[in-house]
Amino acid sequence: MDVTGIAQVATSIADTGTKQAVGIAVLKKAQDIQASSAQALIEAIPPVPSAPKLPSHLGNTINTTA
Secondary structure, three states, X not given: OOHXXXXXXXXXXXXXXXXXXXXXXXXXXXXXXXXXXXXXXHHHOOOOOOOXXXXXXXXXXXXXXX
């Protein structure tokens, strides 16, 4: 392998490493944006209204023979 070939391989390896680093940085930024969007959606959910006062015997059993 001549000097030019070695230089081309070294440049190719360096370019690949740079491309991977940029790809990882873009992925992390996209994940951060997605996390903040999800957090905003969760915070936008209105609070659950309280349940009406039901008699104590209601809601204790489930009819499974219907």
